[in-house]
Amino acid sequence: MIYYNMVAGWMGFPHLSVSNGVTHSYAIAYKLKDKTSEKWTARFIRFKDKINKAEWGASTVLYEAVPDLIKHLGVDPKRTVFIPALSSGETKADPNRAIPWIAKECARICGAQYNDTALSKNVHQKIHTIYSAEGRTAELDKAKYQSAKIDADHVFVFDDFITRGDTLSRIALAVLATNPKCKVYGIALAKAESVDYCPNPDNDQVPARWDNLWSQGEQEHDAKFKKG
Numbered sequence: 001m002i003y004y005n006m007v008a009g010w011m012g013f014p015h016l017s018v019s020n021g022v023t024h025s026y027a028i029a030y031k032l033k034d035k036t037s038e039k040w041t042a043r044f045i046r047f048k049d050k051i052n053k054a055e056w057g058a059s060t061v062l063y064e065a066v067p068d069l070i071k072h073l074g075v076d077p078k079r080t081v082f083i084p085a086l087s088s089g090e091t092k093a094d095p096n097r098a099i100p101w102i103a104k105e106c107a108r109i110c111g112a113q114y115n116d117t118a119l120s121k122n123v124h125q126k127i128h129t130i131y132s133a134e135g136r137t138a139e140l141d142k143a144k145y146q147s148a149k150i151d152a153d154h155v156f157v158f159d160d161f162i163t164r165g166d167t168l169s170r171i172a173l174a175v176l177a178t179n180p181k182c183k184v185y186g187i188a189l190a191k192a193e194s195v196d197y198c199p200n201p202d203n204d205q206v207p208a209r210w211d212n213l214w215s216q217g218e219q220e221h222d223a224k225f226k227k228g
Contacts, residue, residue, distance in 0.1 A: 001197050001198075001199060002015070002016060002017065002191075002193075002197075003199055004027075004191075004199070006205065007026065007069065007072065008065075008068045008069045008071075008072035008073075009065060009068065009069075009206075009207045009209075009210065010026040010027065010028065010065065010069055011026065011027045011028070011029070011030075011191060011205065012024060012025070012026050013025040013026070013027070013162075013186075013191065016162065016164060016165030016168070016169075017164040017165055017166075018164050018165040018166045018168075018169045019165050019169060020169040020170075020172065020173055021169055021172030021173045021175070021176050021184055022165065022168055022169055022172045022184055022185070022186055023183045023184060023185050024185050024186075025162055025165065025168065025185065025186035025187075025188070026069060026185070026186065026187055026188070027162055027188045027189065027190050027191040028040070028061060028062075028065065028188075028189050028190060028206065028210065029044075029189075029190055029191075029203045029205075029206045030190060030191055030192075030193050030198055030200065030201065030203055031044040031045070031161055031189075031190035031191070031192045031193070032193060032194070032195055032198065032201055033192060033193065033194050033195075034194055034195050035195050035201060038201065038202070038203060039203070039211075040190070040203045040206060041190075041203075043057060043058075043214060044160075044161070044189055044190045047098070047160065047189065048160060048161075050098070052221065052225075053218050053221045053222065054218070055098045055102075056217040056218060056220060056221035057213075057214040057215070057216075057217040057218045057221075058098070058102065058189055058214070058217070059098075059102045059105070059217060060213045060214060060216055060217030060220070061210045061213045061214050061217070062102055062106055062189075063105060063106060063109055064209075064210075064213060065210060066106040066109070066110065066187065067106070067109050067110050069187075070110050070112070075153070075154045076153070076154075077110050077111040077112040078111065078112070078113075079152050079153040079154060080110070080112040080113065080152055080153070080154040080155075080156065081107075081112060081113040081114065081115050081118075081150055081151075081152040081154070081155055081156070082103045082104070082106060082107040082110075082112055082113070082114050082115075082156050082158060082187075083103070083114075083115050083116065083118055083119055083150075083155060083156070083157055083158070084097075084099045084100040084103045084116055084119075084157075084158050084159075085099065085119075085157055085158060085159035085167065085168070085171060086119060086120075086121055088123065088124050088125060088126045088127065089123055090121075090123070091120055091121060091122065091123060092116075092117060092119075092120055093116040093117070093119065095116055098160075099158050099159060099160055100116050100158075102158065103116075103158035103187075104116070106158070112156075113151075113152060115150065117148070118147055118148045118149075118150055118175075119145065119146075119147055119148075119171065119174070119175075120145070120146050120147075120148075121143040121144060121145045121146065122142055122143050122144050124139050124140065124142045124143050125139050127139060127140065127163075127167065133164070136164075136166065137166060140166055140167060140170060143170065145170045145171055145173075145174035146174055146178075147171075147174040147175045147177065147178050147179065148178065149178055149179060150175065150178075150179045150182065152179075152182065153181070153182060153183065154182065154183050154185065155175050155179070155182050155183070155184045155185070156184075156185045156186075156187050157171050157172070157175075157184065157185065157186050157187065158187045158188075159186065159187070159188045160188060160189050160190070161188055161189065161190045161191070161192045162186055162188040162190070162191050162192065163191075163192040165186070168186045171184070172184035172186075
């Protein structure tokens, strides 16, 4: 079981199942593999399904939660860069995908740098379609992540979900290979987990303010795109 500490409202994970090169990882809530009716889990599933309304909800939360985390950690925003993780089918980040544009706006709000070209990799099969840990590891081996030089001290990698931490670790090691003095952190909407291994399957650790912000974002989406 992977435990967390509460950090500025976030679940802060000092360690994941795989944490090579990662200083710390943060997630809003759990995405439960076997309790899909749970409120936050249902929201994350809709985000993964690219439901625009859910993307608005997620972004509204992160536009407040990320700056609060950066302030709490005390890192210098000018020496901090936000980079998006890459989807399985990408070799470079698509700036129109939800995670990159959310990371970019978070960087603007925080006064941090943003870089969606530093990271590259090979195309590989979607990891969530592979059920064995050995199979996922073998598939990720094909990615061969690489990182360009980054002029920063702190690198925050934005992704939708963290599971074991294998993808994040590979990104961190790629960043550190060319930027050995950097510290690498993970930022995700959710930590994917099974109920039997979850310390809090009700997700009642999430600040009520963030629950309200997600709902607010969805309502703003509806108001903006209301038909008729």
